Amino acid sequence: MPVTTHLIYFSPTSTTKMIVEQIAEGIGDTSVAHHDLTRLKGRLDLRLDDGLAVIGVPVYAGRVPEICLERLGGLSASGVPAVLVVLYGNRAFEDALIELRDVAVAKGFTVIAAGAFIGEHSYSTTTQPIAAHRPDPADLAKAREFGSLIARRLRAGIGVAMPVIPGDVPYRERPPLGGVAPETDPGLCTLCGTCAALCPTFVIKVDDRVLTSAEGCLKCCACTKGCPAGARTLHHPTVDTRREMLINQCSERKEPALFL
Numbered sequence: 001m002p003v004t005t006h007l008i009y010f011s012p013t014s015t016t017k018m019i020v021e022q023i024a025e026g027i028g029d030t031s032v033a034h035h036d037l038t039r040l041k042g043r044l045d046l047r048l049d050d051g052l053a054v055i056g057v058p059v060y061a062g063r064v065p066e067i068c069l070e071r072l073g074g075l076s077a078s079g080v081p082a083v084l085v086v087l088y089g090n091r092a093f094e095d096a097l098i099e100l101r102d103v104a105v106a107k108g109f110t111v112i113a114a115g116a117f118i119g120e121h122s123y124s125t126t127t128q129p130i131a132a133h134r135p136d137p138a139d140l141a142k143a144r145e146f147g148s149l150i151a152r153r154l155r156a157g158i159g160v161a162m163p164v165i166p167g168d169v170p171y172r173e174r175p176p177l178g179g180v181a182p183e184t185d186p187g188l189c190t191l192c193g194t195c196a197a198l199c200p201t202f203v204i205k206v207d208d209r210v211l212t213s214a215e216g217c218l219k220c221c222a223c224t225k226g227c228p229a230g231a232r233t234l235h236h237p238t239v240d241t242r243r244e245m246l247i248n249q250c251s252e253r254k255e256p257a258l259f260l
Helices: 015-027 066-071 096-106 137-155 194-198 222-226 237-249
Strands: 004-009 031-036 045-048 052-058 074-077 081-088 110-118 204-206 210-212 257-259
Touching (some): 004 045, 015 081, 015 137, 081 096, 194 222
Parallel strands (some): 004 052
16 A cells, blocks of 8 residues: 555635545545645646555546646656546536546556546536535545545555546547636625635736636636625626536436546
8 A cells, every 4th residue: 555645636616625535535544645736826846756646637628627737737756556536517527537547647657547526517506506515425425435445456456457448539629718707796795805715727806896807717616606795606698508508408417437
């Protein structure tokens, strides 16, 4: 068993973080080191020569978000085993997991397991829920079970072979992000600064009002979900259309998919 489990994750609304933490709990018998990319300024400069890595990212339109690739820029390893995790909003993870596999292998990791888990969609609201409150207790239990299975394989010396991971190469085309962002209701806003403190791209500024640079917005909606006054909302014709489609077509519960 490795001495340290390194959790490397990008998680604006903490859902991916919850899953990788539960996987680590299931692995057990190791110390846990957190490497949070969410509000990292610049890139993670980290070389791993031992231990185990659990790398987790959200899925944006079937791909690994470009900001995750940028912040993983300084990560490298020398054959360290890695568990890959993507978290999607109950639609599909498409090419994100195979893309993350290719990134991890290029950085020197030995991929031993992978999983696709479900989290509340960034477009989900209280009145228009999409995978609301996920990961839920069943998802978290599945993540712990996944970790336990990985630990048993490591103790037995199993799991060196890379698992078969679904997805296509070349990856699906990445749609452009930016240009649309949540807005603030000045009648509700208390200028508390929570939105700016949560934003992973640092595009929200709070002074005598809240200003958001839409060009750099990921539409992760950490600010809307985290605003204590409910003053931040995301409504735009393209988002509203997409939200309605997700509600109509992606409401049936999907379960985590594990690859070992």
